[in-house]
Amino acid sequence: MICPICKKNNTILIWNKKLRSGKNKWTKKKHKILQCKNCDLVFLEKKNKHLEDNKIFRKIFDGSNSISKYYSFNRPRERFKLKKIQCYINFKNKKILESGCGAATNLDYLKKNAKLTAGLDSYIYQSHVMKNHKFFNSLSQLKKSKEKFDIILSLGEIEHKFDVKNFIKILIGKLEKNGFLIFRIPNFDNIYKFILNNDFLKYDYRVSHNYYFNEKSADFLFNKLKLKIFVKTGLHEYDFNHLLEYFKTRKRVKNYKKIYSKKLIDITNSHLEKYKVSTSLLYILRK
């Protein structure tokens, strides 16, 4: 099978089992997941297109695609990521676009100091987002617009795309000359996989992810698109106590005891981020 990123025909089969197809649901049939031995990219043999649509995806995987669900589920998670990004980038007086903005909790937060805020997502969020921001309800609508942006955010999105290269090319086209393109990507080479292996993968592999990136494959993709790395760092979204509970129960964790202190957790997380074995990777790129 040809790798969709590097086009080499050198892949190995790493999964041929059921895939998670919802909150606590798995497919009836087996699905194949392959890894490219050249660029390290992991990808679904039969990529899904319909789950690119956040209207469908959020309903199936988050339980609901409503505004209130977005607020309760995404807002705290997104705010943590945004704070990390703000350590590297100044959003003041900038024209900002967030692709996959949902109910615009990030844009609401950024709006007061920004020059312009705009979001791209399913039409189901349009009337809500448009109260305070510019809105694009499709990639083609964005492509046609004359607007360009200083900062484009795409957080936890590219792994869902059907044609990831084309998606990023469109975003590059909307970027000002000295602008920043920012991706948060789940990291395939994370400490949970290394410790738990299949007890992690059976929950992590899902029909909505067409791609699974690690540092090597993400570097390869961005290099191929002639993007320059301004910042590359790990982003660890859970604390070590969470991993310990998962280790004990071998199941996805809902609640866990805070055995170790925040100070110790912060140090551990910074190490996981440094060695890129964190749950996500953060890339800040330039043209």
Ligand SMILES: [Zn+2]
């Ligand atoms: Zn490849």
